[in-house]
Amino acid sequence: MASRIALAHLPTPLEPAPRLAAALDMDADALWIKRDDCTGLAGGGNKARKLEYLCADALAQGCDALVTGGGRQSNHVRMTAGAANKLGLACTIVLSSDRPSLPAGNVVLDLVLAPDIVWAGRLGYAALEEAIEAAAARLRDEGRRPYAMPIGGASVVGAQGYVAAAAELRAQLADIDVVVVAVGSGGTQAGLAAGFGDHGKILGVDVGARPDTVEAVAHAAVAAARYAGLPDPVGEPQVFAGAVGPGYAVPTEEARAAVDLAARTEALRLDPVYTGKAMAGLLAARRQGRIERDTRTVFLHTGGVPALFAYADWVAGAGGGIGA
Numbered sequence: 600m601a602s603r604i605a606l607a608h609l610p611t612p613l614e615p616a617p618r619l620a621a622a623l624d625m626d627a628d629a630l631w632i633k634r635d636d637c638t639g640l641a642g643g644g645n646k647a648r649k650l651e652y653l654c655a656d657a658l659a660q661g662c663d664a665l666v667t668g669g670g671r672q673s674n675h676v677r678m679t680a681g682a683a684n685k686l687g688l689a690c691t692i693v694l695s696s697d698r699p700s701l702p703a704g705n706v707v708l709d710l711v712l713a714p715d716i717v718w719a720g721r722l723g724y725a726a727l728e729e730a731i732e733a734a735a736a737r738l739r740d741e742g743r744r745p746y747a748m749p750i751g752g753a754s755v756v757g758a759q760g761y762v763a764a765a766a767e768l769r770a771q772l773a774d775i776d777v778v779v780v781a782v783g784s785g786g787t788q789a790g791l792a793a794g795f796g797d798h799g800k801i802l803g804v805d806v807g808a809r810p811d812t813v814e815a816v817a818h819a820a821v822a823a824a825r826y827a828g829l830p831d832p833v834g835e836p837q838v839f840a841g842a843v844g845p846g847y848a849v850p851t852e853e854a855r856a857a858v859d860l861a862a863r864t865e866a867l868r869l870d871p872v873y874t875g876k877a878m879a880g881l882l883a884a885r886r887q888g889r890i891e892r893d894t895r896t897v898f899l900h901t902g903g904v905p906a907l908f909a910y911a912d913w914v915a916g917a918g919g920g921i922g923a
């Protein structure tokens with residue numbers, strides 16, 4: 600078993616969503632929201648669960664600095680900076696972005712949490728992973744002991760957070776048919792698939808963060824299961840690719856409709872980068888009959904609320920979105 604240190608507020612609530620269910624023509628007790636937006640680490644979100652395992656590993660290895668990276672509105676780097684502060688570790692984050700003239704959303708919180716920020720300019724997924732490694736190498740040259748985490752904390756250690764979350768969820772609700780979740784790096788879906796032992800129970804909604812989502816989830820799920828001492832998950836990763844739109848962090852009309860519907864029925868705060876697209880994927884799956892009226896469905900709310908504040912013009916109806 601992997602070791603963890605407590606950073607998140609757990610267990611997170613599992614709430615029924617009867618008004619949203621009615622809007623989707625679903626039974627009132629068929630739709631549930633797993634509130635991992637309420638994990639409580641510097642604003643919350645799914646990365647808090649991964650960081651409990653990643654930080655335990657970093658401390659066990661005697662590391663003195665956390666290093667990671669992400670897109671400009673990365674929730675993972677924001678929560679990594681928060682975890683570092685709580686643990687008294689140094690922190691370097693690499694952002695695949697130019698420095699914005701006016702910080703917004705997660706960047707505001709990044710500046711307050713005050714990690715060392717490398718503004719790397721727009722990088723592709725693989726180039727950003729290399730930039731994280733390069734930042735760690737520079738620290739090593741300076742005599743530090745960095746702990747480098749991939750984008751999204753999507754290592755086999757980080758995925759253990761969602762192996763454990765699967766058990767938490769199953770203890771809260773019996774007979775779950777499907778968990779719908781946004782897929783970025785893929786670590787969350789992989790951990791859940793490993794924890795449930797069945798890819799068929801998880802419907803990932805791709806948000807376009809990486810080019811090789813299905814392969815990455817398949818590979819990471821096996822690694823996560825073996826690390827946890829569990830059997831390999833059966834089946835193949837279920838990934839819905841129809842909600843990405845023009846690209847990662849580019850908002851879509853479907854995401855806007857989903858953000859509005861969730862807010863107006865259940866007071867849920869979704870975001871344009873991850874959870875709005877994930878909910879748009881759930882709506883599409885319902886329309887297509889992949890989710891039926893009585894399919895016992897859990898929407899995993901992975902957080903991301905701060906990013907909404909970086910898309911104020913989009914919310915105001917002016918289109919675009921400056922956040923990415």
Ligand SMILES: *Cc1c(COP(=O)(O)O)cnc(C)c1O
Nearest residue numbers: 674751783784785787873901903
């Ligand atoms: C990182 C993130 C995801 C995706 O999780 P992965 O494990 O990277 O696939 C989903 N939602 C939010 C809000 C996130 O920050």
